[in-house]
Amino acid sequence: MGRVGVLLLNLGGPDRLEDVRPFLFNLFADPEIIRLPFPWLQKPLAWWISTVRTKRSQENYKQIGGSSPLRRITEAQAQALQARLEEKGQPTQMYIGMRYWHPFTEEAIARIKRDGIDRLVILPLYPQFSISTSGSSFRLLQQMWLEDPKLNSIEYTVIPSWYKQPGYLQAMAQLIAQELDGFSNPDAVHVFFSAHGVPKSYVEEAGDPYQQEIEECTALIMQTLNRPNSYTLAYQSRVGPVEWLQPYTEDAIQELGQQGVQDMVVVPISFVSEHIETLQEIDMEYREVAESVGIHNFRRVPALNTHTQFIDGMADLTIEALNSPSVKLSQVSQMKKRVKMYPQERWQWGMTTSAEIWNGRIAMLGFIALIIELITGKGLLHAVGIL
Numbered sequence: 188m189g190r191v192g193v194l195l196l197n198l199g200g201p202d203r204l205e206d207v208r209p210f211l212f213n214l215f216a217d218p219e220i221i222r223l224p225f226p227w228l229q230k231p232l233a234w235w236i237s238t239v240r241t242k243r244s245q246e247n248y249k250q251i252g253g254s255s256p257l258r259r260i261t262e263a264q265a266q267a268l269q270a271r272l273e274e275k276g277q278p279t280q281m282y283i284g285m286r287y288w289h290p291f292t293e294e295a296i297a298r299i300k301r302d303g304i305d306r307l308v309i310l311p312l313y314p315q316f317s318i319s320t321s322g323s324s325f326r327l328l329q330q331m332w333l334e335d336p337k338l339n340s341i342e343y344t345v346i347p348s349w350y351k352q353p354g355y356l357q358a359m360a361q362l363i364a365q366e367l368d369g370f371s372n373p374d375a376v377h378v379f380f381s382a383h384g385v386p387k388s389y390v391e392e393a394g395d396p397y398q399q400e401i402e403e404c405t406a407l408i409m410q411t412l413n414r415p416n417s418y419t420l421a422y423q424s425r426v427g428p429v430e431w432l433q434p435y436t437e438d439a440i441q442e443l444g445q446q447g448v449q450d451m452v453v454v455p456i457s458f459v460s461e462h463i464e465t466l467q468e469i470d471m472e473y474r475e476v477a478e479s480v481g482i483h484n485f486r487r488v489p490a491l492n493t494h495t496q497f498i499d500g501m502a503d504l505t506i507e508a509l510n511s512p513s514v515k516l517s518q519v520s521q522m523k524k525r526v527k528m529y530p531q532e533r534w535q536w537g538m539t540t541s542a543e544i545w546n547g548r549i550a551m552l553g554f555i556a557l558i559i560e561l562i563t564g565k566g567l568l569h570a571v572g573i574l
Protein backbone atom coordinates (compact mmCIF):
# COMPACT_ATOMS: atom_id res chain seq x y z
CA MET A 188 0.00 0.00 0.00
CA GLY A 189 3.07 2.29 0.21
CA ARG A 190 3.49 4.95 2.86
CA VAL A 191 0.16 5.82 4.43
CA GLY A 192 -0.57 9.21 5.98
CA VAL A 193 -3.56 10.58 7.90
CA LEU A 194 -4.21 14.31 7.72
CA LEU A 195 -6.29 15.53 10.68
CA LEU A 196 -8.03 18.81 9.91
CA ASN A 197 -8.94 21.20 12.67
CA LEU A 198 -9.59 24.86 13.33
CA GLY A 199 -6.54 25.86 15.41
CA GLY A 200 -6.41 28.38 18.21
CA PRO A 201 -4.04 30.97 19.68
CA ASP A 202 -1.07 29.55 21.61
CA ARG A 203 -0.53 32.87 23.44
CA LEU A 204 -2.54 36.03 23.99
CA GLU A 205 -0.44 37.83 21.36
CA ASP A 206 -1.63 35.29 18.79
CA VAL A 207 -5.30 36.21 19.26
CA ARG A 208 -5.29 39.09 16.80
CA PRO A 209 -3.53 37.36 13.87
CA PHE A 210 -5.62 34.23 14.57
CA LEU A 211 -8.83 36.28 14.35
CA PHE A 212 -7.54 37.95 11.19
CA ASN A 213 -7.03 34.55 9.54
CA LEU A 214 -10.50 33.46 10.62
CA PHE A 215 -12.33 36.53 9.33
CA ALA A 216 -10.23 36.60 6.14
CA ASP A 217 -11.79 33.24 5.24
CA PRO A 218 -14.62 33.73 2.72
CA GLU A 219 -16.28 30.63 4.20
CA ILE A 220 -16.65 32.51 7.54
CA ILE A 221 -17.64 35.94 6.23
CA ARG A 222 -18.77 35.88 2.66
CA LEU A 223 -18.41 39.06 0.67
CA PRO A 224 -19.29 39.81 -2.95
CA PHE A 225 -16.03 41.70 -3.47
CA PRO A 226 -12.87 39.69 -2.75
CA TRP A 227 -10.85 42.90 -2.35
CA LEU A 228 -12.95 43.84 0.68
CA GLN A 229 -12.21 40.59 2.53
CA LYS A 230 -8.82 41.47 4.00
CA PRO A 231 -9.57 45.07 5.00
CA LEU A 232 -12.76 43.89 6.73
CA ALA A 233 -10.90 41.00 8.41
CA TRP A 234 -8.26 43.45 9.59
CA TRP A 235 -10.91 45.76 10.97
CA ILE A 236 -13.02 43.11 12.73
CA SER A 237 -9.97 41.34 14.17
CA THR A 238 -8.57 44.63 15.43
CA VAL A 239 -11.72 45.59 17.27
CA ARG A 240 -12.59 42.09 18.52
CA THR A 241 -9.15 41.22 19.88
CA LYS A 242 -9.58 42.68 23.36
CA ARG A 243 -12.87 40.90 24.06
CA SER A 244 -11.54 37.64 22.70
CA GLN A 245 -8.30 37.95 24.71
CA GLU A 246 -10.35 38.47 27.88
CA ASN A 247 -12.04 35.13 27.22
CA TYR A 248 -8.74 33.34 26.52
CA LYS A 249 -7.32 34.88 29.73
CA GLN A 250 -10.09 33.15 31.67
CA ILE A 251 -8.92 29.76 30.40
CA GLY A 252 -5.23 30.33 31.09
CA GLY A 253 -4.20 32.59 28.19
CA SER A 254 -4.23 30.11 25.31
CA SER A 255 -6.33 27.63 23.38
CA PRO A 256 -5.80 23.97 24.35
CA LEU A 257 -6.59 22.88 20.79
CA ARG A 258 -3.08 22.25 19.54
CA ARG A 259 -2.08 20.17 22.57
CA ILE A 260 -5.27 18.08 22.45
CA THR A 261 -5.13 17.57 18.68
CA GLU A 262 -1.52 16.37 18.99
CA ALA A 263 -2.54 13.93 21.72
CA GLN A 264 -5.41 12.67 19.53
CA ALA A 265 -3.00 12.18 16.61
CA GLN A 266 -0.61 10.22 18.79
CA ALA A 267 -3.39 8.04 20.23
CA LEU A 268 -4.85 7.40 16.77
CA GLN A 269 -1.45 6.45 15.36
CA ALA A 270 -0.91 3.98 18.21
CA ARG A 271 -4.38 2.44 17.76
CA LEU A 272 -3.89 2.09 13.99
CA GLU A 273 -0.55 0.40 14.59
CA GLU A 274 -2.28 -2.06 16.98
CA LYS A 275 -4.85 -2.78 14.29
CA GLY A 276 -2.06 -3.58 11.84
CA GLN A 277 -2.15 -0.32 9.87
CA PRO A 278 1.01 1.74 10.41
CA THR A 279 0.52 5.40 9.46
CA GLN A 280 2.20 8.77 9.62
CA MET A 281 0.04 11.47 11.25
CA TYR A 282 -0.24 15.10 10.14
CA ILE A 283 -2.17 17.99 11.68
CA GLY A 284 -3.49 20.75 9.43
CA MET A 285 -5.10 23.68 11.24
CA ARG A 286 -7.18 26.17 9.28
CA TYR A 287 -6.39 29.40 11.15
CA TRP A 288 -3.31 28.83 13.30
CA HIS A 289 -0.18 26.68 13.68
CA PRO A 290 0.48 24.04 12.52
CA PHE A 291 -1.20 25.35 9.35
CA THR A 292 -2.63 23.06 6.67
CA GLU A 293 0.03 24.36 4.27
CA GLU A 294 2.77 23.17 6.69
CA ALA A 295 1.15 19.74 6.92
CA ILE A 296 0.98 19.38 3.14
CA ALA A 297 4.65 20.42 2.81
CA ARG A 298 5.59 17.67 5.30
CA ILE A 299 3.41 15.12 3.52
CA LYS A 300 5.25 15.86 0.26
CA ARG A 301 8.64 15.77 1.93
CA ASP A 302 7.88 12.42 3.58
CA GLY A 303 6.86 10.86 0.27
CA ILE A 304 3.40 9.75 1.43
CA ASP A 305 1.73 7.53 -1.21
CA ARG A 306 -1.75 7.21 0.28
CA LEU A 307 -3.50 9.84 2.36
CA VAL A 308 -6.70 9.82 4.39
CA ILE A 309 -8.11 13.32 4.95
CA LEU A 310 -10.03 13.25 8.23
CA PRO A 311 -11.64 16.43 9.59
CA LEU A 312 -12.02 16.48 13.38
CA TYR A 313 -15.56 17.79 12.99
CA PRO A 314 -18.15 14.99 13.25
CA GLN A 315 -20.71 16.95 11.21
CA PHE A 316 -20.05 18.78 7.95
CA SER A 317 -20.41 22.55 7.71
CA ILE A 318 -19.41 24.89 4.91
CA SER A 319 -17.71 27.00 7.62
CA THR A 320 -15.54 24.21 9.07
CA SER A 321 -14.70 21.05 7.08
CA GLY A 322 -15.92 22.78 3.91
CA SER A 323 -13.45 25.62 4.38
CA SER A 324 -10.53 23.22 4.91
CA PHE A 325 -11.55 21.11 1.89
CA ARG A 326 -11.70 24.20 -0.24
CA LEU A 327 -8.19 25.21 0.83
CA LEU A 328 -6.87 21.73 0.02
CA GLN A 329 -8.59 21.75 -3.33
CA GLN A 330 -6.80 25.00 -4.19
CA MET A 331 -3.48 23.52 -3.11
CA TRP A 332 -4.04 20.48 -5.34
CA LEU A 333 -4.88 22.76 -8.26
CA GLU A 334 -1.77 24.85 -7.78
CA ASP A 335 0.69 22.01 -7.21
CA PRO A 336 0.60 19.21 -9.82
CA LYS A 337 3.07 17.19 -7.72
CA LEU A 338 0.29 16.52 -5.22
CA ASN A 339 -1.50 14.46 -7.87
CA SER A 340 0.91 11.60 -7.23
CA ILE A 341 -0.67 11.15 -3.78
CA GLU A 342 -3.65 8.83 -3.83
CA TYR A 343 -5.96 10.50 -1.33
CA THR A 344 -9.45 9.99 0.01
CA VAL A 345 -11.64 12.40 2.00
CA ILE A 346 -14.02 11.59 4.84
CA PRO A 347 -16.61 14.39 4.52
CA SER A 348 -18.32 13.72 7.90
CA TRP A 349 -18.63 10.81 10.29
CA TYR A 350 -21.24 11.58 12.97
CA LYS A 351 -22.82 8.13 12.57
CA GLN A 352 -19.59 6.26 13.40
CA PRO A 353 -20.54 3.68 16.11
CA GLY A 354 -17.41 4.17 18.28
CA TYR A 355 -18.03 7.92 18.33
CA LEU A 356 -21.72 7.46 19.27
CA GLN A 357 -20.86 4.94 22.00
CA ALA A 358 -18.15 7.19 23.45
CA MET A 359 -20.58 10.15 23.56
CA ALA A 360 -23.29 8.01 25.18
CA GLN A 361 -20.81 6.65 27.72
CA LEU A 362 -19.66 10.15 28.74
CA ILE A 363 -23.26 11.34 29.11
CA ALA A 364 -24.26 8.26 31.15
CA GLN A 365 -21.28 8.80 33.44
CA GLU A 366 -22.29 12.41 34.07
CA LEU A 367 -25.97 11.51 34.62
CA ASP A 368 -25.03 8.87 37.15
CA GLY A 369 -23.44 11.54 39.33
CA PHE A 370 -26.94 12.94 40.07
CA SER A 371 -29.18 11.59 42.82
CA ASN A 372 -32.02 11.02 40.32
CA PRO A 373 -30.30 10.42 36.95
CA ASP A 374 -33.51 9.90 34.94
CA ALA A 375 -34.86 13.32 35.93
CA VAL A 376 -31.86 15.24 34.56
CA HIS A 377 -32.42 17.30 31.42
CA VAL A 378 -29.88 16.51 28.68
CA PHE A 379 -29.00 19.72 26.84
CA PHE A 380 -27.12 19.39 23.54
CA SER A 381 -25.31 22.59 22.64
CA ALA A 382 -23.98 22.77 19.08
CA HIS A 383 -21.84 25.56 17.68
CA GLY A 384 -24.15 27.75 15.63
CA VAL A 385 -23.87 28.96 12.05
CA PRO A 386 -25.80 31.78 10.34
CA LYS A 387 -29.25 30.54 9.31
CA SER A 388 -28.56 31.56 5.70
CA TYR A 389 -25.78 28.95 5.49
CA VAL A 390 -28.45 26.28 5.83
CA GLU A 391 -31.38 27.96 4.09
CA GLU A 392 -29.59 29.71 1.25
CA ALA A 393 -26.23 27.99 0.75
CA GLY A 394 -27.55 24.47 1.46
CA ASP A 395 -25.24 23.67 4.39
CA PRO A 396 -26.26 20.19 5.67
CA TYR A 397 -24.90 21.11 9.12
CA GLN A 398 -28.25 21.52 10.91
CA GLN A 399 -29.63 18.28 9.52
CA GLU A 400 -26.47 16.37 10.49
CA ILE A 401 -26.49 17.89 13.99
CA GLU A 402 -30.16 16.92 14.49
CA GLU A 403 -29.59 13.39 13.25
CA CYS A 404 -26.46 13.03 15.36
CA THR A 405 -28.28 14.18 18.50
CA ALA A 406 -31.06 11.65 17.91
CA LEU A 407 -28.51 8.87 17.33
CA ILE A 408 -26.65 9.70 20.55
CA MET A 409 -29.94 9.63 22.52
CA GLN A 410 -30.79 6.30 20.90
CA THR A 411 -27.37 4.90 21.85
CA LEU A 412 -27.72 6.28 25.38
CA ASN A 413 -31.05 4.47 25.67
CA ARG A 414 -32.31 6.30 28.77
CA PRO A 415 -35.65 8.01 29.43
CA ASN A 416 -34.22 11.55 29.89
CA SER A 417 -35.84 14.50 28.17
CA TYR A 418 -33.52 16.47 25.91
CA THR A 419 -33.08 19.75 24.03
CA LEU A 420 -30.87 20.85 21.14
CA ALA A 421 -29.74 24.48 20.91
CA TYR A 422 -27.00 26.50 19.19
CA GLN A 423 -24.28 28.55 20.88
CA SER A 424 -21.55 31.09 20.09
CA ARG A 425 -23.44 33.39 17.78
CA VAL A 426 -21.27 36.14 16.26
CA GLY A 427 -22.51 39.22 14.44
CA PRO A 428 -25.76 40.89 13.49
CA VAL A 429 -27.48 38.26 11.32
CA GLU A 430 -29.82 35.50 12.48
CA TRP A 431 -28.15 32.20 13.40
CA LEU A 432 -29.67 28.76 13.87
CA GLN A 433 -32.23 28.75 16.67
CA PRO A 434 -32.95 28.22 19.49
CA TYR A 435 -29.96 30.01 20.97
CA THR A 436 -28.38 28.14 23.90
CA GLU A 437 -28.81 31.04 26.30
CA ASP A 438 -32.54 31.43 25.56
CA ALA A 439 -33.19 27.70 25.76
CA ILE A 440 -31.47 27.43 29.16
CA GLN A 441 -33.58 30.31 30.47
CA GLU A 442 -36.76 28.76 29.18
CA LEU A 443 -35.99 25.38 30.78
CA GLY A 444 -35.18 27.10 34.08
CA GLN A 445 -38.53 28.90 33.93
CA GLN A 446 -40.23 25.55 33.30
CA GLY A 447 -38.76 24.30 36.58
CA VAL A 448 -35.77 22.25 35.39
CA GLN A 449 -33.18 22.11 38.19
CA ASP A 450 -30.78 19.43 37.01
CA MET A 451 -29.05 19.80 33.66
CA VAL A 452 -26.23 18.13 31.81
CA VAL A 453 -24.82 20.11 28.87
CA VAL A 454 -23.38 18.10 25.96
CA PRO A 455 -21.12 19.98 23.53
CA ILE A 456 -21.84 18.28 20.23
CA SER A 457 -20.03 19.83 17.26
CA PHE A 458 -16.44 19.56 18.36
CA VAL A 459 -14.39 16.70 19.81
CA SER A 460 -11.87 18.67 21.92
CA GLU A 461 -12.10 21.03 24.84
CA HIS A 462 -11.80 24.59 23.55
CA ILE A 463 -12.70 28.12 24.50
CA GLU A 464 -16.39 27.56 23.88
CA THR A 465 -16.63 24.63 26.29
CA LEU A 466 -14.21 25.92 28.94
CA GLN A 467 -15.27 29.55 28.93
CA GLU A 468 -18.66 29.92 27.23
CA ILE A 469 -20.42 26.86 28.67
CA ASP A 470 -18.55 26.41 31.94
CA MET A 471 -18.59 30.09 32.87
CA GLU A 472 -21.13 32.15 30.89
CA TYR A 473 -23.95 29.62 30.47
CA ARG A 474 -23.43 28.32 34.02
CA GLU A 475 -24.17 31.81 35.28
CA VAL A 476 -27.30 32.01 33.11
CA ALA A 477 -28.44 28.62 34.42
CA GLU A 478 -27.91 29.58 38.05
CA SER A 479 -29.84 32.81 37.59
CA VAL A 480 -32.93 30.84 36.48
CA GLY A 481 -32.77 28.21 39.23
CA ILE A 482 -30.87 25.41 37.48
CA HIS A 483 -28.75 24.66 40.52
CA ASN A 484 -27.19 21.44 39.33
CA PHE A 485 -25.56 22.42 36.07
CA ARG A 486 -22.90 20.07 34.77
CA ARG A 487 -21.12 19.56 31.49
CA VAL A 488 -20.07 16.38 29.73
CA PRO A 489 -16.31 16.54 29.00
CA ALA A 490 -15.20 16.68 25.37
CA LEU A 491 -14.03 13.39 23.87
CA ASN A 492 -10.34 14.39 23.60
CA THR A 493 -8.48 11.03 23.64
CA HIS A 494 -11.40 8.86 24.88
CA THR A 495 -10.40 5.26 24.10
CA GLN A 496 -13.62 4.25 22.34
CA PHE A 497 -13.61 7.43 20.30
CA ILE A 498 -10.01 6.93 19.15
CA ASP A 499 -10.83 3.30 18.35
CA GLY A 500 -13.77 4.55 16.24
CA MET A 501 -11.48 6.97 14.39
CA ALA A 502 -9.05 4.11 13.69
CA ASP A 503 -11.89 2.00 12.24
CA LEU A 504 -13.02 4.96 10.16
CA THR A 505 -9.50 5.41 8.75
CA ILE A 506 -9.10 1.73 7.88
CA GLU A 507 -12.55 1.69 6.26
CA ALA A 508 -11.62 4.73 4.16
CA LEU A 509 -8.41 3.04 3.00
CA ASN A 510 -10.37 -0.03 1.92
CA SER A 511 -13.16 1.82 0.09
CA PRO A 512 -13.25 3.58 -3.27
CA SER A 513 -11.63 6.97 -2.79
CA VAL A 514 -13.64 10.17 -2.36
CA LYS A 515 -12.19 13.25 -4.08
CA LEU A 516 -12.36 16.81 -2.75
CA SER A 517 -14.38 17.81 -5.81
CA GLN A 518 -16.99 15.14 -5.01
CA VAL A 519 -17.85 16.41 -1.52
CA SER A 520 -20.38 19.03 -2.57
CA GLN A 521 -22.27 16.48 -4.69
CA MET A 522 -22.25 13.97 -1.84
CA LYS A 523 -23.73 16.58 0.44
CA LYS A 524 -26.51 16.90 -2.18
CA ARG A 525 -27.81 20.38 -1.58
CA VAL A 526 -24.53 22.15 -0.80
CA LYS A 527 -23.57 24.98 -3.00
CA MET A 528 -20.30 24.89 -1.20
CA TYR A 529 -18.38 27.81 -2.53
CA PRO A 530 -20.90 30.54 -3.27
CA GLN A 531 -18.39 33.34 -3.65
CA GLU A 532 -17.05 31.68 -6.76
CA ARG A 533 -20.40 32.00 -8.37
CA TRP A 534 -20.72 35.74 -8.09
CA GLN A 535 -17.67 36.05 -10.21
CA TRP A 536 -19.65 34.37 -12.97
CA GLY A 537 -22.85 36.18 -12.08
CA MET A 538 -24.78 32.97 -11.56
CA THR A 539 -26.27 33.17 -8.08
CA THR A 540 -29.43 34.57 -6.75
CA SER A 541 -29.80 33.87 -3.03
CA ALA A 542 -26.13 33.75 -2.14
CA GLU A 543 -25.67 36.99 -3.98
CA ILE A 544 -28.44 38.67 -2.04
CA TRP A 545 -27.07 37.41 1.25
CA ASN A 546 -23.56 38.49 0.51
CA GLY A 547 -24.75 41.84 -0.73
CA ARG A 548 -26.47 42.32 2.61
CA ILE A 549 -23.33 41.46 4.54
CA ALA A 550 -21.18 43.72 2.39
CA MET A 551 -23.65 46.54 2.80
CA LEU A 552 -23.60 46.05 6.56
CA GLY A 553 -19.81 46.10 6.52
CA PHE A 554 -19.80 49.34 4.55
CA ILE A 555 -22.40 51.00 6.75
CA ALA A 556 -20.54 49.84 9.85
CA LEU A 557 -17.27 51.22 8.58
CA ILE A 558 -18.80 54.56 7.73
CA ILE A 559 -20.64 54.82 11.06
CA GLU A 560 -17.47 53.96 12.91
CA LEU A 561 -15.50 56.56 10.99
CA ILE A 562 -18.11 59.21 11.72
CA THR A 563 -18.99 58.42 15.33
CA GLY A 564 -15.86 56.66 16.56
CA LYS A 565 -18.17 53.86 17.76
CA GLY A 566 -18.57 50.59 15.94
CA LEU A 567 -22.01 49.53 14.72
CA LEU A 568 -20.96 45.93 15.00
CA HIS A 569 -20.16 46.56 18.66
CA ALA A 570 -23.73 47.63 19.17
CA VAL A 571 -25.09 44.53 17.48
CA GLY A 572 -22.70 42.12 19.16
CA ILE A 573 -19.99 41.08 16.72
CA LEU A 574 -17.18 42.69 18.71
Ligand SMILES: C=CC1=C(C)c2cc3[nH]c(cc4nc(cc5[nH]c(cc1n2)c(C)c5CCC(=O)O)C(CCC(=O)O)=C4C)c(C)c3C=C
Pocket residue numbers: 198199200201214219220221240244255256257313317319320383384385386426457458461462463464
Ligand atom coordinates in the same frame (compact mmCIF):
# COMPACT_ATOMS: atom_id res chain seq x y z
C1 LIG B 1 -18.08 22.85 14.49
C2 LIG B 1 -17.71 23.86 15.18
C3 LIG B 1 -17.67 25.25 14.71
C4 LIG B 1 -18.47 25.92 13.77
C5 LIG B 1 -19.63 25.39 12.94
C6 LIG B 1 -17.98 27.27 13.71
C7 LIG B 1 -18.50 28.29 12.91
C8 LIG B 1 -18.20 29.65 13.05
N1 LIG B 1 -17.34 30.24 13.97
C9 LIG B 1 -17.31 31.61 13.83
C10 LIG B 1 -16.54 32.54 14.57
C11 LIG B 1 -15.54 32.24 15.51
N2 LIG B 1 -15.12 30.99 15.90
C12 LIG B 1 -14.10 31.09 16.82
C13 LIG B 1 -13.42 30.05 17.41
C14 LIG B 1 -13.75 28.71 17.29
N3 LIG B 1 -14.82 28.17 16.59
C15 LIG B 1 -14.83 26.81 16.73
C16 LIG B 1 -15.75 25.90 16.18
C17 LIG B 1 -16.71 26.19 15.20
N4 LIG B 1 -16.93 27.38 14.58
C18 LIG B 1 -13.71 26.48 17.58
C19 LIG B 1 -13.35 25.10 17.99
C20 LIG B 1 -13.02 27.65 17.87
C21 LIG B 1 -11.66 27.82 18.57
C22 LIG B 1 -11.66 27.66 19.97
C23 LIG B 1 -10.36 27.74 20.68
O1 LIG B 1 -10.25 27.01 21.67
O2 LIG B 1 -9.47 28.54 20.36
C24 LIG B 1 -13.81 32.46 17.02
C25 LIG B 1 -12.68 33.01 17.89
C26 LIG B 1 -12.99 33.04 19.34
C27 LIG B 1 -13.84 34.20 19.68
O3 LIG B 1 -13.41 35.34 19.52
O4 LIG B 1 -15.01 33.97 20.05
C28 LIG B 1 -14.70 33.19 16.22
C29 LIG B 1 -14.78 34.69 16.09
C30 LIG B 1 -18.19 31.91 12.76
C31 LIG B 1 -18.49 33.32 12.28
C32 LIG B 1 -18.75 30.70 12.28
C33 LIG B 1 -19.71 30.44 11.19
C34 LIG B 1 -19.86 31.17 10.13
Ligand SMILES: [Fe+2]
Pocket residue numbers: 383
Ligand atom coordinates in the same frame (compact mmCIF):
# COMPACT_ATOMS: atom_id res chain seq x y z
FE1 LIG C 1 -16.21 29.23 15.45
Ligand SMILES: [Fe+2]
Pocket residue numbers: 424426464
Ligand atom coordinates in the same frame (compact mmCIF):
# COMPACT_ATOMS: atom_id res chain seq x y z
FE1 LIG D 1 -17.12 31.25 18.68
